[in-house]
Amino acid sequence: xxxxxxxxKHLITATGQRVTxxxxxxxxxxxxxxxxxSLDQGLQFLIQxxxxxxxxxxxxxxxFSAQQFPxxxxxxxxxxxxxxxxxxxxxxSSVALxxxxxxxxxxxPGTRLTVL
Amino acid sequence: xxxxxxxxQSMFIQEGEDVSMNCTSSSIFNTWxxxxxxxxxxxxxxxxxxxxxxxxxxxxxxxxxxxxxxxSFLNISASIPSxxxxxxxxxxxxxxxxxxxxxxxxxxLTVNP
Numbered sequence: 001x002x003x004x005x006x007x008x009k010h011l012i013t014a015t016g017q018r019v020t021x022x023x024x025x026x027x028x029x030x031x032x033x034x035x036x037x038s039l040d041q042g043l044q045f046l047i048q049x050x051x052x053x054x055x056x057x058x059x060x061x062x063x064f065s066a067q068q069f070p071x072x073x074x075x076x077x078x079x080x081x082x083x084x085x086x087x088x089x090x091x092x093s094s095v096a097l098x099x100x101x102x103x104x105x106x107x108x109p110g111t112r113l114t115v116l
Numbered sequence: 117x118x119x120x121x122x123x124x125q126s127m128f129i130q131e132g133e134d135v136s137m138n139c140t141s142s143s144i145f146n147t148w149x150x151x152x153x154x155x156x157x158x159x160x161x162x163x164x165x166x167x168x169x170x171x172x173x174x175x176x177x178x179x180x181x182x183x184x185x186x187x188s189f190l191n192i193s194a195s196i197p198s199x200x201x202x203x204x205x206x207x208x209x210x211x212x213x214x215x216x217x218x219x220x221x222x223x224x225l226t227v228n229p
Contacts, residue, residue, distance in 0.1 A: 002158065002160065004158075033216065033217075035217075042219055042220075042221045042222065043159070043204065043206075043217075043219040044219075045216040045217060045218070048216060056216050058216055090158050090159070092158075104149075104161060104164055105149075105161075105217060106161065107151075107158035107159045107160070107161075108158050109156075109157055109158050110156075110157070110158050
């Protein structure tokens, strides 16, 4: 158990819909990262938040957005869903005190999204 | 963007055999990480490497950070059935940029008892 929790574990929805995935980081971790894992693309970094603010962006679509709340939990919002958005979505957290600090990311169990 | 080439894509071995897999990159990384993922679970960190040339062990696992900082390998000795899973290498960019991880496509390991 990494200490990172994600809900829901599974989500089935239809094209065009909007969903919200939730992540609670490990106690004491300030940084949250979102990754998408699909069969053809592997694990892809989407976005990172640090202490409530966006810190880095990866291959995140404009239809997707995220935020980190004052209690440090994070939500990933996926809208206008398409069939190709079906994937595993992982959240990871790290201490990330400041740039240059040796840091390790710990992954949650993931949310499996199926878009029909 | 950065890409990691991980090989082999899959391995089928007998219990007790040693395993070796590696990752190469066209870019320099300051940190190399090795993760294992089992079905239905998130990646679990196995070994983290922070210095070029560093050789680190975790039980039967040994990993090295290449001198050029563009490659890393992972060895598993005396494999057992519970070693089954997908092993991912990941490189972390210079902390002066972002802390995002770049992942290899994974090596799927099957161990026959």
